Amino acid sequence: MIPDNVTPESLRLRPALPADCRQIWRWATAPDVRQRSVQRKPIPYDVHIKWFNEKMNAEGTRLYVLVLDEVPVANIRFDRVSDGIAEVSLTVSDQHRGCGFGRFMLSKAMSSIYDELHVSRLLARIHDTNVASVRLFTRAGFVKSGEETIAGRVWGRYLRHAPATDAVEEGS
Numbered sequence: 734m735i736p737d738n739v740t741p742e743s744l745r746l747r748p749a750l751p752a753d754c755r756q757i758w759r760w761a762t763a764p765d766v767r768q769r770s771v772q773r774k775p776i777p778y779d780v781h782i783k784w785f786n787e788k789m790n791a792e793g794t795r796l797y798v799l800v801l802d803e804v805p806v807a808n809i810r811f812d813r814v815s816d817g818i819a820e821v822s823l824t825v826s827d828q829h830r831g832c833g834f835g836r837f838m839l840s841k842a843m844s845s846i847y848d849e850l851h852v853s854r855l856l857a858r859i860h861d862t863n864v865a866s867v868r869l870f871t872r873a874g875f876v877k878s879g880e881e882t883i884a885g886r887v888w889g890r891y892l893r894h895a896p897a898t899d900a901v902e903e904g905s
Contacts, residue, residue: 735833739801744834746841749796749808754785756805757798760824769863772884788812793819795849799838807834809842811850819852835869843873847895857891858883867891 735744749757758781760766767773788794793813798805809823821842825835847853857875859866867889871877875891882888 735837743802744799744837745803746797746799746809746838749789749798751789753798753805753808754782757781757785757808757824760808760826763827765827766824769860769866793850795842795846797838797842799825799834801829801834807838809838811842811846811855813850813852814856817853818856819846819850819854820856820858822857830865835865836872839869839873843893853895855893857893858888859891860886860888 755778758776758778761770761781762776767775788796788810791812795811797809799807799809805826806829807823807825809821811819811821814820821839823835823838825838843855846855855875857866857870858881859870861867870891870893873893875893877889878892879890880887881890
């Protein structure tokens with residue numbers, strides 16, 4: 734639950750900016766985040782800068798930052814990984830976890846991402862020990878569709894289909 738003192742005006746999801754590079758690296762390199770990631774090795778900052786710039790310029794990627802009173806508190810990324818599917822990954826700063834910011838950010842970003850990336854499904858790969866992420870994504874409508882082994886660890890594959898549209902075709 735987002736704290737009562739947080740107003741809708743103080744919470745905003747915006748596209749990532751070049752100035753966000755270092756903060757996103759800090760979140761990504763936190764030891765607990767590395768343990769829940771596919772790639773568990775430390776990330777040198779120069780490697781992150783290259784990755785960040787590639788993601789910022791990739792046609793099939795959208796990277797957003799959630800800000801609270803203009804201070805970054807989380808980020809979410811969508812990468813189109815195949816025809817019709819985008820993979821989602823998110824990180825919430827450790828001091829803002831458990832407050833509903835991840836749910837708010839995921840919901841807000843999903844409202845337009847299907848059209849932006851021209852995809853019909855979203856994929857989240859989550860290690861089963863990451864109970865908070867499993868809960869977050871299942872509450873957001875993701876359904877476990879199987880498992881896969883990556884880097885010697887088993888990951889759950891969670892999928893969410895684009896919401897059905899209620900549009901009525903002309904002439905109907």
